Amino acid sequence: MKTKVVIVDDHSLFNDGLSLILKESGKYEILAQIYDSRKAYNLCNTLLPELILVDYNMPFLDGLSLVKQLRTLVHRSKIVVISMYADRREIEAFKAFEIEGYLSKTSPSAEILMSLDKIMTGESVFQVKQEPKTSVERDFFSLKKLLTKREVEILKALKKGYTSEQVAQELCLSYYTVETHRKNINQKLKFSSKIEFYDFLDTIELEEK
Known part of the structure; x- marks a missing residue:
């Protein structure tokens, strides 16, 4: 049950x-x-x-x-x-x-x-939470220094709620290429879980103001 x-x-x-x-x-x-x-x-x-x-x-x-x-x-x-x-x-x-x-x-x-x-x-x-991460990872301008242009494009698509398959179709990439980019993003931003990644997508601004 x-x-x-x-x-x-x-x-x-x-x-x-x-x-x-x-x-x-x-x-x-x-x-x-x-x-x-x-x-x-x-x-x-x-x-x-x-x-x-x-x-x-x-x-x-x-x-x-x-x-x-x-x-x-x-x-x-x-x-x-x-x-x-x-x-x-x-x-x-x-x-x-x-x-x-x-x-x-x-x-x-x-x-x-x-x-x-x-x-x-x-x-x-x-669980007692560790201290929050610095704001660098959630600042768009700093983010552009950490990620490639393609990785930022993929993040923008994921933020819209796209699946990896939909991102691949939108950006004319293979599914495996998108998954590789997602893995690289996780490594660069040091996400420890999918849940942390989803929370990041909800809070990050991915457009210049």
């Missing part, structure tokens, strides 16, 4: 990427992907998920406020916060609402899946 999951994250690429990773594991069924945190309470009350994954930093209703709401539901779901940046004080604030886990978006996909498996068997998992 697959674990029924709701994902709440306003970053569409990250939300979609996490959903894909969970589906591919074969252990999780995605009931809903929610991009507006204000809709989460009513949907969770209707769908009754076993697990709710919540982003910490969201507009309208932040992660802590949402968790506080969700804990008033009669149906008690396991709640896990997934954040880009977290320190012990933030984790302690969430622990007051008896969440089951606090995971880092920069953790490798396999580690996140393993942590969720532990949580679904009754364990609690809380």
Whole structure:
């Protein structure tokens, strides 16, 4: 029996990427992907998920406020916060609402899946996030110094939500060439997981202002 999951994250690429990773594991069924945190309470009350994954930093209703709401539901779901940046004080604030886990978006996909498996068997998992990376990697002008013109073109296409196959067709490249470029991008920008890469795509500006 697959674990029924709701994902709440306003970053569409990250939300979609996490959903894909969970589906591919074969252990999780995605009931809903929610991009507006204000809709989460009513949907969770209707769908009754076993697990709710919540982003910490969201507009309208932040992660802590949402968790506080969700804990008033009669149906008690396991709640896990997934954040880009977290320190012990933030984790302690969430622990007051008896969440089951606090995971880092920069953790490798396999580690996140393993942590969720532990949580679904009754364990609690809380990861203290390392210090955030410097802004160089998220600044377009600095990015152009690190990446080739072709790699930037591929990033722009991926940011639009294209798959590697669609990027290859759009740029008249082979699928394997696109995958090689993606591997080089990961190495240059030192991404530790697909989830971190999706979060990067959501937050980076790839056009000059």
